[in-house]
Amino acid sequence: MPAIAIIGAQWGDEGKGKATDLLGTRVDYVVKFNGGNNAGHTVVITDASGHTEKYALHLLPSGILTPGCTPVIGNGVVVDLAVLFEELEALEQRGVDVSRLRISANAHVIADYNRTLDKVTERFLGSRRIGTTGRGIGPTYADKMNRIGLRIQDIFDEKILTQKVEGVLDLKNQVLTKIYNRRAATVEATVEELLAFADRLRPMVCDTGLLLNEALDRGETVLLEAGQATLLDVDHGTYPFVTSSSATAGGACTGSGIPPRRLDQVIGIVKAYTTRVGEGPFPTELFDEFGAHLSKVGAEFGVTTGRPRRCGWYDAVIARYAARVNGVSDFVLTKLDVLTGLDQVPVCVAYDVNGVRHDEMPVNQSDFHHAVPIYEYLPGWWEDISHARTFEELPANAQAYVKAVEALSGARISAVGVGPSRDATIAIHDLI
Numbered sequence: 001m002p003a004i005a006i007i008g009a010q011w012g013d014e015g016k017g018k019a020t021d022l023l024g025t026r027v028d029y030v031v032k033f034n035g036g037n038n039a040g041h042t043v044v045i046t047d048a049s050g051h052t053e054k055y056a057l058h059l060l061p062s063g064i065l066t067p068g069c070t071p072v073i074g075n076g077v078v079v080d081l082a083v084l085f086e087e088l089e090a091l092e093q094r095g096v097d098v099s100r101l102r103i104s105a106n107a108h109v110i111a112d113y114n115r116t117l118d119k120v121t122e123r124f125l126g127s128r129r130i131g132t133t134g135r136g137i138g139p140t141y142a143d144k145m146n147r148i149g150l151r152i153q154d155i156f157d158e159k160i161l162t163q164k165v166e167g168v169l170d171l172k173n174q175v176l177t178k179i180y181n182r183r184a185a186t187v188e189a190t191v192e193e194l195l196a197f198a199d200r201l202r203p204m205v206c207d208t209g210l211l212l213n214e215a216l217d218r219g220e221t222v223l224l225e226a227g228q229a230t231l232l233d234v235d236h237g238t239y240p241f242v243t244s245s246s247a248t249a250g251g252a253c254t255g256s257g258i259p260p261r262r263l264d265q266v267i268g269i270v271k272a273y274t275t276r277v278g279e280g281p282f283p284t285e286l287f288d289e290f291g292a293h294l295s296k297v298g299a300e301f302g303v304t305t306g307r308p309r310r311c312g313w314y315d316a317v318i319a320r321y322a323a324r325v326n327g328v329s330d331f332v333l334t335k336l337d338v339l340t341g342l343d344q345v346p347v348c349v350a351y352d353v354n355g356v357r358h359d360e361m362p363v364n365q366s367d368f369h370h371a372v373p374i375y376e377y378l379p380g381w382w383e384d385i386s387h388a389r390t391f392e393e394l395p396a397n398a399q400a401y402v403k404a405v406e407a408l409s410g411a412r413i414s415a416v417g418v419g420p421s422r423d424a425t426i427a428i429h430d431l432i
């Protein structure tokens, strides 16, 4: 029975939350397998009476909004415990049942010193900064790889937790005080802050890898929901302008404990244009009135930091790359409605790098920095498409745009988004 991954195919904010929520009604488990509260997923739910509820999720998997679905925070996630309980309480106050949440004993914990280090490192880097979300993500993953991280299970053993914090602060306090001129963190305060969550956390914690594999054995459906995206993946993204986790389909396996052979389907979420938050190369970025149009009509402001997202045309080179890296079986093309009202819609089909055409991502990062898009210009449409619910209801030019993007992007487009709400979706092929 199926394990399905949902992956961002660009630089994030493609609409993964909406897609997960949409499929959530048909799955038994939704697993967040990477990242932490650097993610920001907006889910808009309109009920039968027309009442609309909007949720902004950071750390919790979007499946938490679906009654009957079990949300899971996998081992690949880094957890800010204060944010976890804030989010849970806010949802409970809105009547969402959060009691089924399960958290991996092996997930890592974001300690206060790593939030500090994230911010001061960025300041120190100045013009070379990454533009991180400042949530402590990078330093926490660095500790994990450096084998000095704190895990969820450590919170339940004060002696072990204290030993680990003592060890890590021996090192961190040198950096905090001598390089960044910050106050040292104390062992007592750090341990106390984390222990305060232990009792509330205990009932949620288990071997989530076992839980999910047993669910698959029973024939249940597991949806693996990525935070961030392919071009932000630490291995496959535009390094060093990336996040610090594995946001691609391989990460879905390592971050959940579900083996690759059990993954049946990989759904790539791709916007009908491109956005990026933070620093780093972005070949199709627009600095003109068209960029302003996408930003305004698409409401392109970050859910996590409120920063304006950089906007540009659809880039089929990175979509093909994402299809390859993840083994995308289906794309969901989101926010097609935002392209309404343009005379023509450019699509980047290849790059020109110093006079040489590249149909694939240049192997060298410097070449990618210098890539100039080669555009194909498709005719636009002016009709309001936000009420279309079948492919045939789209104007001919919008249909042609979807078909052209599909032909260029390396996998079939199985659904098209025409608005933020759960129901504002055109299904083309069954996703599950």
Ligand code: GDP
Pocket (backbone or CB within 6 Å): 008, 012, 013, 014, 015, 016, 017, 018, 039, 040, 041, 042, 043, 044, 298, 303, 334, 335, 336, 337, 338, 416, 417, 418, 419, 420, 421, 424
């Ligand atoms: P995620 O991080 O990939 O989950 O995406 P975000 O939630 O950060 O950003 C996507 C934004 O686009 C959210 O505000 C969604 O409500 C919105 N959205 C998703 N799909 C569509 C769509 O098809 N049309 C429009 N207009 N908005 C959409």
Ligand code: IMO
Pocket (backbone or CB within 6 Å): 008, 011, 012, 013, 014, 038, 039, 040, 041, 130, 131, 132, 133, 134, 135, 136, 137, 138, 226, 227, 228, 229, 232, 241, 242, 243, 244, 276, 277, 278, 279
């Ligand atoms: P969702 O899941 C867009 C970006 C940051 C920064 C870089 C590194 O909503 O798609 P980090 O704090 O992770 O060390 O920052 O990654 N970034 C995102 N951009 N969407 C996200 O998540 C992001 N998560 C991180 O802006 O450039």
Ligand code: MG
Pocket (backbone or CB within 6 Å): 012, 013, 014, 039, 040, 041, 042, 303
């Ligand atoms: Mg987002």
